[in-house]
Amino acid sequence: MDLFSDPATLQAMPIDDGELAFLPQLPLAIANDAVLRQLQDEIAWREETIFIYGKAQKQPRLSAWYGEAAYTYSGRTFHPLPCTPLLLEIKQAVETVTARQFNSVLLNCYRNERDSMGFHSDDERELGADPAIASVSFGATRTFILKHKRLPKTVKLDLTDGSLLLMAGTLQQHWRHGINKQTRPSSVRINLTFRMIVTPMANRK
Numbered sequence: 001m002d003l004f005s006d007p008a009t010l011q012a013m014p015i016d017d018g019e020l021a022f023l024p025q026l027p028l029a030i031a032n033d034a035v036l037r038q039l040q041d042e043i044a045w046r047e048e049t050i051f052i053y054g055k056a057q058k059q060p061r062l063s064a065w066y067g068e069a070a071y072t073y074s075g076r077t078f079h080p081l082p083c084t085p086l087l088l089e090i091k092q093a094v095e096t097v098t099a100r101q102f103n104s105v106l107l108n109c110y111r112n113e114r115d116s117m118g119f120h121s122d123d124e125r126e127l128g129a130d131p132a133i134a135s136v137s138f139g140a141t142r143t144f145i146l147k148h149k150r151l152p153k154t155v156k157l158d159l160t161d162g163s164l165l166l167m168a169g170t171l172q173q174h175w176r177h178g179i180n181k182q183t184r185p186s187s188v189r190i191n192l193t194f195r196m197i198v199t200p201m202a203n204r205k
């Protein structure tokens, strides 16, 4: 970011086969550390079980869904909780900065350096073609890694406290992303991905 750029304007990050834009600090009325604490306390965090090669395993993080639309993920339908006033405030700030609308948010809590998120694309049918996904982070900095699906290209971004990353265009078609475990100790990090769920559940196969 250059010194004189508007502090509330997203900066496009050059990337092939998709769009990425970053803002170091989402403008909010509350300090980042207060947001982190409030999210830790008031979100209905769950330790979900997933099946890997038929074996039940705890997901290496806590998660929660909030918003207006049901969501299917790994063959299970989740009914989100209504957004809290804090989530609505963050959503409003994200919508202002990105000039896009969102109706759901997936929250992930990385308790320490051993928590992680496997490589995936956010390409579920509910999100429609070429979805815009706005990712807001609070707490410890973790490295967000993008790997191209066909080419030997990797992009690494440090997602710092209070930052906003917008993924858009064809990015989900061409790239996977994830957060690796790390050896360096890490305190808690909470990430929120705001999404627009467009496909009505009745139309789903």
Ligand SMILES: O=C(O)CCC(=O)C(=O)O
Pocket (backbone or CB within 6 Å): 106, 108, 117, 122, 135, 144, 159, 177, 178, 179, 191, 193
């Ligand atoms: O924690 C992050 O930065 C990534 C989260 C993510 O990829 C997701 O929620 O789909």
Ligand SMILES: [Fe+2]
Pocket (backbone or CB within 6 Å): 120, 121, 122, 177
């Ligand atoms: Fe994702």
